[in-house]
Amino acid sequence: xxxxPEVESAVRRLRDAIINKxxxxxxxxxxxxxxxLSPARLRSVRGMRVTHVERRGKHQLIGLxxxxxxxxxxxxTGDWLIDRxxxxxxxxxRAAITLDDGVRAxxxxxxxxxxxDLHAANAAPDLGLGPEPxxxxxxxxxxxxxxxxxxxxxKPVLLDQRVIAGLGNIYAAESxxxxxxxxxxRASSLTxxxxxxxxxxxxxxIARATGARYTDPSVSRLAVYDRAGKPCRRCGTPIxxxxxxxxxxxxxxxxxx
DNA sequence: ATAGGCCTGGAC
DNA sequence: GTCCAGGCCTAT
Numbered sequence: 001x002x003x004x005p006e007v008e009s010a011v012r013r014l015r016d017a018i019i020n021k022x023x024x025x026x027x028x029x030x031x032x033x034x035x036x037l038s039p040a041r042l043r044s045v046r047g048m049r050v051t052h053v054e055r056r057g058k059h060q061l062i063g064l065x066x067x068x069x070x071x072x073x074x075x076x077t078g079d080w081l082i083d084r085x086x087x088x089x090x091x092x093x094r095a096a097i098t099l100d101d102g103v104r105a106x107x108x109x110x111x112x113x114x115x116x117d118l119h120a121a122n123a124a125p126d127l128g129l130g131p132e133p134x135x136x137x138x139x140x141x142x143x144x145x146x147x148x149x150x151x152x153x154x155k156p157v158l159l160d161q162r163v164i165a166g167l168g169n170i171y172a173a174e175s176x177x178x179x180x181x182x183x184x185x186r187a188s189s190l191t192x193x194x195x196x197x198x199x200x201x202x203x204x205x206i207a208r209a210t211g212a213r214y215t216d217p218s219v220s221r222l223a224v225y226d227r228a229g230k231p232c233r234r235c236g237t238p239i240x241x242x243x244x245x246x247x248x249x250x251x252x253x254x255x256x257x
Numbered sequence: 258a259t260a261g262g263c264c265t266g267g268a269c
Numbered sequence: 270g271t272c273c274a275g276g277c278c279t280a281t
Contacts, residue, residue: 003275032264058276075276077265092265111264113276152258159276168275225275246259248273 002074004133004166005209007058010080014060015053017082017103022049025085025098032112033095041118042095045070050099057129057165067121072107078114081106129165133206138164140196147187147195154190154198155183156245167202170225171209173250175202177224177234182256183242183249224250 002010026046028039048064055061062070072078081090082105085098095107095116107114119125130146131138143164150157157163158172167175176183178201181194190198212221223233227250228241237254 006275030264035263073276075263076274077276109264110266111274113264115277156258161277170275246261247276 002058002076002078003168003171003209004055004058004206005171005212006079007060007074007166008055008210010074011053011055011060013082014062014080014105017080017105018050018062018097018099019053020050021099021101021103023047023097024100025096027096027098029089029096030094030109030112033114033116036115036117042116045097045118056127057132057161058168059127059129061125069119069123069125071115071117071119071125073115073117074109075111075113075115077111078107078109081108127165128162130160130162132165133167133202138199140192140199143199144190144192144195147190150187152187153184153244154181154187155249156247157187158202159245159247164202166206169247169249170222171202171205173225174205174223177252177256178205180256182253183244183251185257224252226250 023046026043028042033042045064048066050062051065052063058073060072062072064070082103085102085104089096090106090108092108092110093106094109094112094114097105146163147157155172155176158167159169173183175198179194179197181198224239227239229238232239232252232254235252235255237252239250240253242249
């Protein structure tokens with residue numbers, strides 16, 4: 001599910017479900033969660049009240065009233081499903097947090113790659129993130145400056161969360177298509193005009209996806225992602241799929257320079 | 258920069 | 270069966 005827009009949607013639903021409530025029960029339902037913390041430690045959030053729920057990039061930070069922070073990351077296929085403690089658990093439930101009013105937030109994740117971490121009070125985690133796409137401090141010039149030091153192709157650079165927080169494989173490709181920039185262009189060789197178009201495109205793509213109703217990044221409204229062989233919506237040239245840094249990249253060889 | 262690993266399901 | 274997957278870390 002989850003790039004910035006989908007995580008933002010999930011955070012909003014989670015916030016509505018748990019803010020200012022007390023956690024009365026925590027269920028750890030998949031052994032892979034142990035990779036980050038023991039079930040006993042995760043269960044130690046029982047009894048805490050939720051003070052805030054925030055998103056940073058693709059990370060989710062859940063503030064507890066003892067000062068600790070529960071830190072969730074969906075990786076590839078995670079999502080929050082909000083239901084009631086009396087409901088049957090969803091098929092891919094990996095953890096469940098029950099609140100004092102009977103509402104339950106279920107971490108549902110078919111691939112079980114999601115992570116939950118717990119940070120001590122007064123220990124704000126360093127997430128290693130660059131600016132959010134809508135950060136006013138992010139400007140064509142600041143982005144140009146960062147990209148000028150990157151020798152890799154622009155597409156994998158856009159996946160580097162230290163450059164811009166929250167972009168993932170789909171919206172990086174979509175943004176490059178909108179900006180008419182080839183994903184193979186060396187980041188440091190982008191012109192200022194191209195960087196300006198790219199930033200505008202990123203903001204448009206993210207804003208539009210964030211406003212969309214959460215289902216999946218509904219394939220039909222995507223310009224290039226997963227459209228290999230299909231005609232470019234702008235120039236008709238068949239969309240190509242290549243692999244960069246181990247990830248699929250979709251682009252139009254006809255109108256992306 | 259690339260490959261492999263984490264996990265599992267779905268499409269073919 | 271095989272391949273692919275919206276993320277990200279570690280090792281080579």
